Amino acid sequence: MKIETKNLTRIYQVGSSKIVAVDDVSLSIDEEAFIAIVGRSGSGKSTLLNLIGLNDKPTSGRVIIDDIDVSGLSNNQRRKTRLQRMGFVFQTFNLLPTLTAKENVELPLALAGKPQREQEEKALKLLDAVGLASRVFHRPKQLSMGEMQRVSIARALANDSEIIIADEPTGELDSKTARETIGLLSQINRKEKKTVVVATHDEKVVEEADTIYAMQDGRVLGTH
Amino acid sequence: MRTALCVLGVALATAFVISVGAATMRYTAVIKEINVLFSGQVVVVSKDSLVIQAIPIGGSMLMQNRTESMIKEIPSAEKTVPILFIIPLGVTETSQLVPPNFTMGIPVDDWHIILGSSSLEGNAGRFPANESSQEVVVGSSLAGQYNWKMGTELTVKGYSLNVTGILDAKVALLGRSIIMPLELAQNIYSYNDMVNIITVKPAAGYSQKELASAVRENLTYVNALTEEERNDIIQPVIAQVEMWNQGIEMVALLINLILIMNVMVMSVSERRRDFATLEAIGAPLNYVFRIVVFEASLIGVLGASLGIFFGSLSAVVLASLFTSIPLVQFFGGIFDLVPPLYILEMFAGIVIFCCVGGIVPALNATRTRIAEALRAEY
Numbered sequence: 351m352k353i354e355t356k357n358l359t360r361i362y363q364v365g366s367s368k369i370v371a372v373d374d375v376s377l378s379i380d381e382e383a384f385i386a387i388v389g390r391s392g393s394g395k396s397t398l399l400n401l402i403g404l405n406d407k408p409t410s411g412r413v414i415i416d417d418i419d420v421s422g423l424s425n426n427q428r429r430k431t432r433l434q435r436m437g438f439v440f441q442t443f444n445l446l447p448t449l450t451a452k453e454n455v456e457l458p459l460a461l462a463g464k465p466q467r468e469q470e471e472k473a474l475k476l477l478d479a480v481g482l483a484s485r486v487f488h489r490p491k492q493l494s495m496g497e498m499q500r501v502s503i504a505r506a507l508a509n510d511s512e513i514i515i516a517d518e519p520t521g522e523l524d525s526k527t528a529r530e531t532i533g534l535l536s537q538i539n540r541k542e543k544k545t546v547v548v549a550t551h552d553e554k555v556v557e558e559a560d561t562i563y564a565m566q567d568g569r570v571l572g573t574h
Numbered sequence: 575m576r577t578a579l580c581v582l583g584v585a586l587a588t589a590f591v592i593s594v595g596a597a598t599m600r601y602t603a604v605i606k607e608i609n610v611l612f613s614g615q616v617v618v619v620s621k622d623s624l625v626i627q628a629i630p631i632g633g634s635m636l637m638q639n640r641t642e643s644m645i646k647e648i649p650s651a652e653k654t655v656p657i658l659f660i661i662p663l664g665v666t667e668t669s670q671l672v673p674p675n676f677t678m679g680i681p682v683d684d685w686h687i688i689l690g691s692s693s694l695e696g697n698a699g700r701f702p703a704n705e706s707s708q709e710v711v712v713g714s715s716l717a718g719q720y721n722w723k724m725g726t727e728l729t730v731k732g733y734s735l736n737v738t739g740i741l742d743a744k745v746a747l748l749g750r751s752i753i754m755p756l757e758l759a760q761n762i763y764s765y766n767d768m769v770n771i772i773t774v775k776p777a778a779g780y781s782q783k784e785l786a787s788a789v790r791e792n793l794t795y796v797n798a799l800t801e802e803e804r805n806d807i808i809q810p811v812i813a814q815v816e817m818w819n820q821g822i823e824m825v826a827l828l829i830n831l832i833l834i835m836n837v838m839v840m841s842v843s844e845r846r847r848d849f850a851t852l853e854a855i856g857a858p859l860n861y862v863f864r865i866v867v868f869e870a871s872l873i874g875v876l877g878a879s880l881g882i883f884f885g886s887l888s889a890v891v892l893a894s895l896f897t898s899i900p901l902v903q904f905f906g907g908i909f910d911l912v913p914p915l916y917i918l919e920m921f922a923g924i925v926i927f928c929c930v931g932g933i934v935p936a937l938n939a940t941r942t943r944i945a946e947a948l949r950a951e952y
Contacts, residue, residue: 400948405853406945426858429858433856442847444848444948458856461861509856
């Protein structure tokens with residue numbers, strides 16, 4: 351999946367003041383690339399990821415996926431694109447607390463209308479791949495932070511997503527678990543040929559990235 | 575915890591409605607069915623009697639022979655049956671809302687007029703042989719309570735009476751009655767030549783209305799009521815009871831609705847991140863909507879089930895307290911007290927109201943802005 355943004359701007363109205371979260375950002379994410387977006391808190395990394403991941407609509411500018419402008423897509427079309435082509439990994443994992451690890455991974459498959467048996471097989475395979483074969487029936491509360499993040503990565507891969515969008519995936523993890531998570535994302539990028547876009551402070555992630563975009567005050571300052 | 579309290583709230587409201595509803599429904603049903611006993615007859619009572627359906631409450635007695643002979647002279651009257659109806663309220667029983675039993679004295683030749691299609695339990699036993707025999711038939715509910723069987727000797731006001739049959743009564747009033755020959759009842763209760771009801775069958779070609787007005791014209795000290803008039807007397811009371819019942823039901827259902835709505839609104843606002851996550855991974859809005867409405871209806875199902883269970887139990891306890899009939903007797907006929915159709919109606923009503931209560935929170939959940947909700951600190 352190739353993603354481009356052209357003059358992407360997102361302005362939030364808070365009371366009477368306007369906050370420019372993303373300001374005229376143009377960038378390109380190549381297929382099978384590992385991209386890191388770095389910057390301080392409030393620099394606009396998460397907003398940019400939400401715009402790229404079609405979770406938010408830009409105030410102006412365009413998001414182009416595989417040469418198709420998706421800025422004008424309806425909510426339903428955006429949802430379908432997210433479901434079929436994108437996977438999300440969040441800083442706080444965002445697993446549904448009432449579901450087991452397996453059920454959390456099955457969820458995108460169920461939403462895509464896959465048969466129950468296929469859901470189960472795929473979820474077990476993915477959980478095995480992230481090293482959680484023995485934690486399948488545990489609920490999020492019974493898992494460690496690192497394990498929860500691995501379940502979250504498995505969920506992001508469930509529908510064979512072409513791109514994994516991760517917002518501070520190591521933000522809540524200790525250094526050892528953070529290293530393992532980065533290794534897992536890197537492995538997914540190299541072996542599974544998935545595009546990975548990570549917003550991060552973590553230098554270890556930066557070391558793995560093919561391209562690094564540095565952000566400040568909603569603008570991309572430079573590329574490495 | 576909050577959900578459990580909400581379920582409990584729904585259950586309490588439901589239990590209250592069920593217990594009050596069932597108890598009042600039973601009362602109205604019992605009152606309505608009394609008239610079935612006197613179907614097709616004009617009922618003559620003393621003018622100062624308060625009549626509930628065909629049963630005179632208080633008022634003066636009628637002189638049996640004089641009144642009967644005067645009625646028989648009316649051309650539109652074909653057949654008269656004098657009845658002595660006693661509600662035996664003792665000193666300790668005066669606070670009872672519903673009397674625990676009744677005594678009916680009816681001439682032995684005319685029992686079929688009152689008993690209609692009721693038969694003796696197990697087709698065993700017999701009706702009393704003649705007016706002077708000290709024999710009685712007792713209703714099945716009363717017999718069950720005191721373990722009376724055929725051949726049991728009862729003592730009523732010093733008279734020793736032999737039970738010759740147990741009446742398998744469909745009508746609650748008969749189930750709680752001791753039925754005996756008229757003359758015996760008059761002797762026991764010292765009402766010689768006195769009755770408080772005379773039923774009159776219209777002669778061929780005459781309507782109940784014509785007969786009743788003829789009786790009223792000829793006997794100034796009596797009131798003659800047709801079946802329709804007897805129903806009319808009780809109708810406003812029953813309508814009012816039913817209206818209060820419906821009012822209580824509506825209030826309880828509205829309480830449930832508001833309770834569910836509040837709890838679900840709080841639940842949705844606390845789980846905004848979960849809904850945002852669901853939408854981010856591709857869940858359609860109607861999926862999120864259905865989750866919230868399903869949760870609301872689940873609370874309704876649990877609350878209604880618990881409420882119906884405990885409401886039915888408390889209806890039994892209430893009925894037992896008000897009638898002094900033992901609990902065990904009501905348990906056997908719990909579905910007479912709380913009819914299955916009423917249970918179904920209440921269950922469906924509560925679940926529907928809970929679903930409706932879930933709609934606003936569900937719409938709230940679908941309006942979650944993914945980016946905002948994912949960014950927010952919870």
